[in-house]
Amino acid sequence: MSEPSRYAVFGHPIGHSLSPQIHQAFAQQFGIALGYRAIDAAPAAFAGAVRDFFADGGHGANVTLPHKAAAFALADRRSEAAQRAGTANVLTRLPDGRLAAHNTDGTGMVRDLTERHRVDLRGHTALLLGAGGAARGVAWNLLDAGVETLTIVNRSPAAADALADAIGEPARAHTRYWEDLADIGSYDLIVNATSAGVLGSALDLPFALAGARALCYDLSYGAAAAGFLAWAKAAGARYAFDGLGMLVETAADAFELWHGHRPDTEPVYRTLRERY
Ligand code: NDP
DSSP states (O other): OOOOOOEEEEESSOTTOOHHHHHHHHHHHTTOOOOEEEEEOOHHHHHHHHHHHHHTTOOEEEEOTTOHHHHHHHOSEEOHHHHHHTOOSEEEEOTTSOEEEEOOHHHHHHHIIIIISOOOOTTOEEEEEOOSHHHHHHHHHHHHTTOSEEEEEESSHHHHHHHHHHHOOTTTEEEEEGGGGGGSOOEEEEEEOOSTTTTTOOOOOOGGGEEEEEEEEESSOTHHHHHHHHHHHHTTOSEEEOSHHHHHHHHHHHHHHHHSOOOOHHHHHHHHHTTO
């Protein structure tokens, strides 16, 4: 008899999620027989589906679009990373039955950059495109990793201002207008944390943003990242990375939280890289 699914990923849609495959690959490294499934829940059904899952013996859940803010809201306890982001991508059942929310986006992205791609972020001038959940998830970690300045630019300026205000370090983190992108100079690190690629829109960024030593990073991967990575290459950026490594690293953080083992992410990343 197979193990009941004590782990799951919630999203809508969820059919293309790589999380079940990543968690199974991690579990195999430790000989763990893992029950992990993908649960498609429309927004109105999300809270009920989560409650049912944990009431039926669920131990941990990954949460992806569009439920990260709802996951944060329904939790009883929230990690500092989740509080800073205002969203959660991990829900864990505590021994007393309450739910804890955590956000691993920032640690996952910075580890992908610093350990997999061996980038020392200290002293970089960074441009963060977007101010949604993922941008909020990575902003503090980029600052913690030592970027010198963080310029936040969002299509809707209010969200960028809210993020800069929440960071509260005006000398390091500030905003500019999307309309002024052509006039704000060049950056060492350009992070695309918009969902434009996923939504099938082009960003139309000026080449002047990418200096000769620029590192460009798109949080999305596969076809969704293709436009930004092509722009980075055409702009003469030194490096252009997608978010596949971040996805694997964020999953590793959740896996360690639930199972107490740190998986080796590299073979899992390499297997996925052959396909994306
Ligand atoms: P949200 O919906 O919370 O935010 C979307 C952001 O994209 C907003 O800032 C929005 O601006 C901006 N945006 C959308 N369309 C456009 C456009 N055409 N032009 C300019 N800006 C646009 O999404 P998330 O923050 O959760 O996710 C963002 C991306 O990050 C997604 O592609 C997601 O797949 C990826 N991601 C990858 C992860 C990984 O592990 N690799 C983890 C988490 C996210 P506005 O406020 O004006 O609407």
